[in-house]
Amino acid sequence: MSAVANYIHRDSFVHRLSPLTKLFWSFLLMTLSCFFRDPLVLAGLFLSIALVALAAGILKEMLPVFKGLLVIAGLFILFQIFFITDGTTLFTLIPGTSIGRVTDVGLIGCLAMGARMIVIAASFPVLMGTTQIKDLVVVLVEKLKIPYPYAFMFVTSLRFVPTFMQEMDQIIQAQSSRAHRLDNKNFVRRFLSVCPLAIPLMVTSVKRAERMAISMETRGFGVGPRTNLHVKEFRTVDAAVCVCLLVAGIAFVALHVKGVLV
Amino acid sequence: MHSAVISVENLSFTYPGASQKALDSLSFKIAEGEFVGVTGPTGAGKSSLILCLNGIIPHFQQGTFHGAVLINGCDTFHTSCAELARQVGSVFQDPEAQIVAPAVEEEIAFGLENLAIPPKEIDERIGEALEWIGIANLRHRSTTELSGGQKQRVAIAAAIALKPKILLLDEPTSELDPIGTMEVFEVLKMLNREHGLTIVVVEQKVNILVEYVSRLLIMKEGGGACDATPRQVIAQPALLTSVGLKPPPVGELAYRLKLKGLYPGELPLTVGDAYLGLAESLSIKGRA
Amino acid sequence: MIKVANLHYKYQSGLEVLHGLSFRIGKGEFVALIGQNGAGKTTLLKQFNALLKPTAGSVGIAGLDTAKSSTGELSRKVGFLFQNPDHQIFMPTVAKEIGFGPKNLHLSKGEIEARVAEAAQAVGLTRYLGHNPLLLSKGQRQRVAFASVLSMQPEILVLDEPTTGQDYQEGIEIMEMVKKLNEQGHTIVFVTHDMELVATYARRVIVLSRGRVLLDDSCRNVFYHPEILKQTNLFPPQIARLAQAFAGEGLFKRPLTVDEMYEEILALASRPEGAKNVCCS
Numbered sequence: 001m002s003a004v005a006n007y008i009h010r011d012s013f014v015h016r017l018s019p020l021t022k023l024f025w026s027f028l029l030m031t032l033s034c035f036f037r038d039p040l041v042l043a044g045l046f047l048s049i050a051l052v053a054l055a056a057g058i059l060k061e062m063l064p065v066f067k068g069l070l071v072i073a074g075l076f077i078l079f080q081i082f083f084i085t086d087g088t089t090l091f092t093l094i095p096g097t098s099i100g101r102v103t104d105v106g107l108i109g110c111l112a113m114g115a116r117m118i119v120i121a122a123s124f125p126v127l128m129g130t131t132q133i134k135d136l137v138v139v140l141v142e143k144l145k146i147p148y149p150y151a152f153m154f155v156t157s158l159r160f161v162p163t164f165m166q167e168m169d170q171i172i173q174a175q176s177s178r179a180h181r182l183d184n185k186n187f188v189r190r191f192l193s194v195c196p197l198a199i200p201l202m203v204t205s206v207k208r209a210e211r212m213a214i215s216m217e218t219r220g221f222g223v224g225p226r227t228n229l230h231v232k233e234f235r236t237v238d239a240a241v242c243v244c245l246l247v248a249g250i251a252f253v254a255l256h257v258k259g260v261l262v
Numbered sequence: 263m264h265s266a267v268i269s270v271e272n273l274s275f276t277y278p279g280a281s282q283k284a285l286d287s288l289s290f291k292i293a294e295g296e297f298v299g300v301t302g303p304t305g306a307g308k309s310s311l312i313l314c315l316n317g318i319i320p321h322f323q324q325g326t327f328h329g330a331v332l333i334n335g336c337d338t339f340h341t342s343c344a345e346l347a348r349q350v351g352s353v354f355q356d357p358e359a360q361i362v363a364p365a366v367e368e369e370i371a372f373g374l375e376n377l378a379i380p381p382k383e384i385d386e387r388i389g390e391a392l393e394w395i396g397i398a399n400l401r402h403r404s405t406t407e408l409s410g411g412q413k414q415r416v417a418i419a420a421a422i423a424l425k426p427k428i429l430l431l432d433e434p435t436s437e438l439d440p441i442g443t444m445e446v447f448e449v450l451k452m453l454n455r456e457h458g459l460t461i462v463v464v465e466q467k468v469n470i471l472v473e474y475v476s477r478l479l480i481m482k483e484g485g486g487a488c489d490a491t492p493r494q495v496i497a498q499p500a501l502l503t504s505v506g507l508k509p510p511p512v513g514e515l516a517y518r519l520k521l522k523g524l525y526p527g528e529l530p531l532t533v534g535d536a537y538l539g540l541a542e543s544l545s546i547k548g549r550a
Numbered sequence: 551m552i553k554v555a556n557l558h559y560k561y562q563s564g565l566e567v568l569h570g571l572s573f574r575i576g577k578g579e580f581v582a583l584i585g586q587n588g589a590g591k592t593t594l595l596k597q598f599n600a601l602l603k604p605t606a607g608s609v610g611i612a613g614l615d616t617a618k619s620s621t622g623e624l625s626r627k628v629g630f631l632f633q634n635p636d637h638q639i640f641m642p643t644v645a646k647e648i649g650f651g652p653k654n655l656h657l658s659k660g661e662i663e664a665r666v667a668e669a670a671q672a673v674g675l676t677r678y679l680g681h682n683p684l685l686l687s688k689g690q691r692q693r694v695a696f697a698s699v700l701s702m703q704p705e706i707l708v709l710d711e712p713t714t715g716q717d718y719q720e721g722i723e724i725m726e727m728v729k730k731l732n733e734q735g736h737t738i739v740f741v742t743h744d745m746e747l748v749a750t751y752a753r754r755v756i757v758l759s760r761g762r763v764l765l766d767d768s769c770r771n772v773f774y775h776p777e778i779l780k781q782t783n784l785f786p787p788q789i790a791r792l793a794q795a796f797a798g799e800g801l802f803k804r805p806l807t808v809d810e811m812y813e814e815i816l817a818l819a820s821r822p823e824g825a826k827n828v829c830c831s
Contacts, residue, residue: 134368152362159364162406167637173601174638177630178698179622179654196650199640203684207636211359218316218352219373219424220344229371229384304689304717409587436715439587439743441783466717469746469788506719511746511788515808524819533788537795544801544818 008129014056018238019131019139025052025241026123028249033119035253038262039108042115049122058129065125066118073114081110133158135232143234148226164205171200266332267428267460268292268315273329274484275310275319284310286484287329292462292477294427297454299475299492300464303506306481308464312432314338315462317346333428347373351421355433357413360420361405366392369405370420377424391423394457395449411442415449422453429453431463435470443467447474469510472496472531480505496529512536519543551577551706551737552598556607559593567593569761570607577705580729580738582752582769584745586783589758591741595708598739599628612705626655629704633711635688635695644670644686644694645679651702669697673727689720696724700731707731709740713747725751749773749787749806757782774804 009015014022029045036042050066053059082093084106093100128136137151172182175196182197184190216222255261268291275285285307292298300308313319317338320327331338333349354360363369370391374384392398395415400408408416414434421429431450435443451474453459465471471478472492480488480495482505488495495501496513503509509517512530516539519525526543530536552575559568567590575581583591596602597609600616600623609616612627632638641647648669652662670676673693678686683694692712699707707728713721721744729751732738742748748755748769755772757765759782765772773779773786776794785791789811793802801818805811 133364156362159362159405163358170632170634171637173596174630174632176601176621177599177625177628177632178638178651178702179625180650181622181654196638196640200637203639204634204636208356208359211354211356212362214313214318214322215352215354215360216362217318217322217343218347218350219420220347220376223342223344223376225378226375227378227381227384228375229368229381229388231381303719304687440785441586468718506717508718508746511808512792515789515792515811518808518812519815522816522819524815533791533795536788536792540792540796540815544815 006129007132008058008061010057010130012056012130014052015130017130017241018232018234019136020143020234021238021241022127022131023139025245026127028245029123030120032249032252033116035256036116036261037109037112039111039115041261042112042119045119046115046122049119049126053126053129056126056130058126061129062125066122069118069121073118076117077110077114080113081106084109134230138228138231141226142228142231149222164201167204168197168201171197174200265294266291267294267334268462269330269332270311270314271330271332273311273314273331274326275314275328276326277323278325280325283484284325285314288481288484288486289329290479290486290489292460294460295454295458296477297450297461297475298463298477298479299471300462300479300481301466301468301471301507302481302487305483306505307484308481309432310484311481312352312430312462312464315428315430316350316352317341317343344377347424347426348377349426350428350430351418351424351426353414353417353421353429353431353434355436357410357417357437360417361413364404364406366397366400366403366405366408366416369416370423373420373424387423387425391419394422394453395419396452409442410438411445414438414442414446418446418449418453422459426459428460428462431461433464433466435465435467443470450474466507468502468507472510472513480507492531493528496531516540551575551579551612552739553610554597554607555610557594557597557604557609558606559590559597559602560605566605567761568597571761571763572607573756573763573766575737575739577737578732578735579754580732580752581740581754581756582748583739583741583756583758584743584748584782584784585758585764588760589782590761591758592710594758595630595710595739595741598706598708599624599630601630622654625651625702625704627704628706628708629699629702631696631699631707631709631712633714635691638695638698639683639691642682643679644675644681644683644697647683647694648697648701651698655702665701665703666697669701672700672731673697674723689716689723692716692720692724696727705735706737706739709738711742712740713742713744721747745773745785745787749790757784770804770806773806 029049033042033045050059053062081102082100085101085103087103087105090102090104090107133155137155140146140151141148180196182193184193252261270288270290273285273288274283276283300311302308310319313323314331319325320339321343333346338346361369362372367388370388371384374387392401395418397415397419400412400416405413405416435446438446447470450461450463454461475492478490478492478495479486480501487505488501496509496517499509499514499517512533516525516529516536524543525539527539530539554571554573557568557571558566560566583594585591593602597604597616598611600619600621603617611624614624616624639647641650645666648666649662652665670679673696675693675697683691686694709728712724725747728738752769755767755769756763757772764782765775765778773790774794779786787806789805789808793805793811796802802814805814
């Protein structure tokens, strides 16, 4: 979880761009990916994401994430491919029968779906890796007019991930000391063995949430419009990048309409 | 003439569904610049008192509220928590439940941003608050890496950044070790002496309270059992034992010796004081 | 009972926290483990029931090697009372909560009921057996946690900061229960920051500093070793500090409590020629 949303500090051109620009890029990619059915074009879009990660100097950190996405896409393809039976059969899993039939239409269609999934998902970790959370929140609240409490919830929940993990460790240790076992062979038992861990975690979390709310109230939370200490400005270079991206996007769509890119 | 910055008048409060009152007809005044300690057994109402002083009761916590709490003349019943935040800063027991931001600078900025202070002023105030507390070197650190004592000092800095004249603390050192405890109390002493902040601190650790505060409020079952200086409280050990608290050892020793005429002068609040008193009494005996 | 031999412990990150500790704790001892934050006290405590295992050296608990035993196995011998009772309470009734440990040991229903009743009585919670533990006060929840540990009937009790976060009365109640158990033959090891507590209850004190044993001696000997204690940023109890201030005159016999010092001062004052070697004017 943390690898997906962690900010990786570098001094790159991409890092210096406004969060708004990067959000626009991410959104543009997601939109474009819906237009195309050719797996090669979609793979090209994914490659462009990887190139951006390279330009930002975070490609190495992104590789495990991309690998994970490939695995998920692969599983998806595997589950879907045998159900699409249009077109010419390329091969069957069990030769001589019709079980496990893989057709050309099916193969291309599933590869496209898988590639589309990857493109949609892959820009998010790159966005989070090059944008500090606090800057993202400011943009969400000020430019996109999302109510502050929602943006705040998102940011604060991330800050609590290490705290929750520590609490969970302590709970596991406390319950193990009472001979509680977490490694039952029986699936049902193993599921139930989470109860003595989940309930204390929930209880302590709820109590902590209440105390946090009180602390926040005493510091004026939620009364009205806020100011922000750090505001990442939308500069000329950001506008230039956005214009370029928009032009490229329109060009892609035009090529698609013309039938050049499928 | 010192005016009363906090005025509690016949304050009573009962939590919803509770059979007993959490606060029962409590009345006292605190003047500007005082350093007051509040102590008492569990259930005495100390935390509830703090929540009444910063407006959480009645605005955030429901219940039956009688009497009045005036902060700088404003009735907390008719003043919002946010407005009170500019006059009263609050620090609580659990460092993890106060820190909302991943970085120290953002944490201190939080309250200032909420009150829509202009960014340039926020920047200055953060620097000032950190300087006052003596933790300017922590400005760019991540809050998760800090020790308990450091976290509490960040919480204090975050509270005073709003420039309140009054600082309330509810058992701030409960989860800390002796070093952390001392760090927090030294900061409070400095804020009181050098910056004139009025401080109200709830603590169980009577030994450290008597060393630092100028006035001690002992609570019991929602009401005030005693309101005196630390020396006066030590001179009546039954006061503390009657509420289930332990008198500081050197104070108790000096009290018992005094009954036998073996301890001169005022009862000691610290080991240092006790040494001087005992040295004098023993050399007096030597010459006799 | 507890045999620690050249114990080393390293975090996964490679940082070594315990550097070659060796000591033994016999049956029925009452030991306090003190040291500043980061000295390794909690890390050491967790070695006793195999929550953590040595990276070098060994820990033996009542004859069992912790490296080869699981925490579950050791839970019959070592009862661990954690600082925060809310980290373990999850059952709808106090009785079920106390019975959770014995149930994990696969004891018979009758045996579990008997142990629950006994443990509840030891901590004074018999009339709360049917209550929901989450709705009890903090002090009561701590006693529920304590009873849950006792119901496993361990010979060794390990307590991590048993009085932190509680008021004086609640803390004393827990320590008195522990003292009673010690009188019945249990071995006690506890970690605390409260030196007054150590002076009142512990007979032996082990001082840990930066992962090494700095001092391992009787309570009295440890608190009258100011030069060594200074290295650890620990303050001896007030009475010991006061008496130590008169060390040059050799006036006191190392008292730890108010009563002891009071008696000594009375004795000094009633000497016919007064104390000759008293501090000069």
